[in-house]
Amino acid sequence: MASSHFFLLLLSTFLTFLALATSGSIGVNYGRVGNNLPTPEKVVTLLKSQGINRVKVYDTDPVVLAALSNTNIKVTVDLPNQLLRPAALIKTFAVNWVDRNIVPYHPRTQIEAIAVGNEVFADPKNTTGYLIPAMRNIHQALVKYNLHSNIKISSPVALSALQNSYPSSSGSFRPELIRPVFKPMFDFLRQTGSYLMVNAYPFFAYESNSDVISLDYALFRPNAGMADSGNGLRYFNLFDAQIDAVFAAVAAVGFEDIPVVVTETGWPSRGGGNEIGASVENAAAYNGNLVRRVLTGGGTPLRPEVKLTVFLFAMFNENNKDGPDSERNYGLFYPNREKVYDVPFNLEGLKDYRPVNGSGSGSGLWCVASDVGKERLQMALDYACGEGGADCRSIQPGATCYDPNTLEAHASFAFNSYFQKTGRAAGSCYFGGAAHTVTQPPKFGKCELPNGY
Numbered sequence: 293m294a295s296s297h298f299f300l301l302l303l304s305t306f307l308t309f310l311a312l313a314t315s316g317s318i319g320v321n322y323g324r325v326g327n328n329l330p331t332p333e334k335v336v337t338l339l340k341s342q343g344i345n346r347v348k349v350y351d352t353d354p355v356v357l358a359a360l361s362n363t364n365i366k367v368t369v370d371l372p373n374q375l376l377r378p379a380a381l382i383k384t385f386a387v388n389w390v391d392r393n394i395v396p397y398h399p400r401t402q403i404e405a406i407a408v409g410n411e412v413f414a415d416p417k418n419t420t421g422y423l424i425p426a427m428r429n430i431h432q433a434l435v436k437y438n439l440h441s442n443i444k445i446s447s448p449v450a451l452s453a454l455q456n457s458y459p460s461s462s463g464s465f466r467p468e469l470i471r472p473v474f475k476p477m478f479d480f481l482r483q484t485g486s487y488l489m490v491n492a493y494p495f496f497a498y499e500s501n502s503d504v505i506s507l508d509y510a511l512f513r514p515n516a517g518m519a520d521s522g523n524g525l526r527y528f529n530l531f532d533a534q535i536d537a538v539f540a541a542v543a544a545v546g547f548e549d550i551p552v553v554v555t556e557t558g559w560p561s562r563g564g565g566n567e568i569g570a571s572v573e574n575a576a577a578y579n580g581n582l583v584r585r586v587l588t589g590g591g592t593p594l595r596p597e598v599k600l601t602v603f604l605f606a607m608f609n610e611n612n613k614d615g616p617d618s619e620r621n622y623g624l625f626y627p628n629r630e631k632v633y634d635v636p637f638n639l640e641g642l643k644d645y646r647p648v649n650g651s652g653s654g655s656g657l658w659c660v661a662s663d664v665g666k667e668r669l670q671m672a673l674d675y676a677c678g679e680g681g682a683d684c685r686s687i688q689p690g691a692t693c694y695d696p697n698t699l700e701a702h703a704s705f706a707f708n709s710y711f712q713k714t715g716r717a718a719g720s721c722y723f724g725g726a727a728h729t730v731t732q733p734p735k736f737g738k739c740e741l742p743n744g745y
């Protein structure tokens with residue numbers, strides 16, 4: 293009795309710490325291509341009320357940057373593609389741009405990064421040749437104002453920059469972009485301690501391949517997963533598979549150490565007749581399950597240790613965007629600031645979050661026993677099956693997971709049960725250090741550990 297209370301104390305002591313240590317981070321893109329959007333002041337009030345503490349904007353609008361000042365919201369700004377040419381060719385242009393658009397706002401407005409251009413390789417006006425020199429010149433300008441250690445520079449890359457993305461382990465960049473762009477970009481990112489920005493849309497892949505990609509796999513709902521024939525890793529959602537294709541492509545160029553931030557992802561709540569999969573239910577499932585996956589789910593199968601930072605696209609439906617109907621319907625909110633559907637934005641919001649029809653866990657994450665010795669493992673197992681309330685019926689004599697009858701197997705089953713049952717809450721795979729998470733399905737004899745909540 294005394295020892296289990298002590299143990300409980302240990303658990304709760306580490307809970308707060310773990311919430312910080314294991315959780316990824318969610319941001320939102322605040323696009324403004326609409327004629328009916330709320331004022332920036334009202335948008336900032338909305339961001340605060342939703343507990344959103346990271347935003348990305350597509351320019352450096354003075355009213356927006358002023359509205360974001362003296363908040364706890366971190367901001368990524370953008371130097372638009374039209375300015376890449378002068379920023380690349382004229383050093384004083386880059387200095388003046390930083391002087392006018394960054395210096396007056398930072399640090400009251402917490403600018404954490406500058407996106408130099410956006411999806412530059414997909415821009416019909418080919419500005420690819422200006423990208424790297426522009427990034428360097430903007431960095432030099434930040435150095436001049438001694439802002440370079442606080443503000444990172446990068447450039448969001450669309451997944452169309454990949455030559456191969458399936459299976460993920462074969463991920464590679466388009467060959468013509470490697471030498472002129474990606475090598476110098478990764479050198480730059482490494483030297484400046486920055487990260488690669490990636491815009492990833494499982495929706496596009498699903499929309500055009502709905503005959504072979506299952507909707508459950510695209511929406512993080514329970515599914516059998518897909519094995520990567522290259523390395524045998526198992527994927528339980530398309531998002532992870534896309535991000536790992538990027539990690540593989542970056543590694544193939546020789547830069548395993550470059551971090552990745554997902555600067556855009558989303559799912560439209562409406563689309564035209566031929567836009568398969570665009571619906572409120574699917575958008576709610578994608579975004580809700582994605583947020584849960586990022587805040588509770590660890591890294592990807594290829595990079596289990598990374599903490600993901602993911603920016604949802606987008607804050608509002610934007611009625612002036614070009615393209616198919618879906619383009620104007622990615623918003624989490626209507627212009628009148630009402631929710632299109634319910635999505636939590638942080639661990640606090642996740643606690644009360646009850647998805648309408650997006651529940652489940654299409655993200656492979658299990659909790660298993662660590663090698664900490666018999667005594668600690670037994671104590672943790674007793675706690676899990678006792679006060680912890682794990683479902684331990686399957687490890688009783690004669691039940692399906694009694695064999696193999698080892699402490700490691702039984703403890704893993706119990707820890708995993710507790711972990712999934714609590715919705716993979718922060719700190720729920722700890723047990724005083726006797727447990728850890730894995731992204732690949734663990735198997736003990738014929739006993740498969742459940743994945744999902």
Ligand SMILES: *[C@@H]1O[C@H](CO)[C@@H](O)[C@H](O)[C@H]1NC(C)=O
Binds near residue numbers: 421
């Ligand atoms: C775009 O410009 C780069 C260099 O500036 C060039 O190498 C590339 O071939 C161009 N791409 C297209 C599609 O014109």
Ligand SMILES: *[C@@H]1O[C@H](CO)[C@@H](O)[C@H](O)[C@H]1NC(C)=O
Binds near residue numbers: 573649
């Ligand atoms: C919930 O999702 C299932 C598919 O997993 C679907 O059959 C069902 O119609 C959905 N229910 C609602 C209310 O959208």
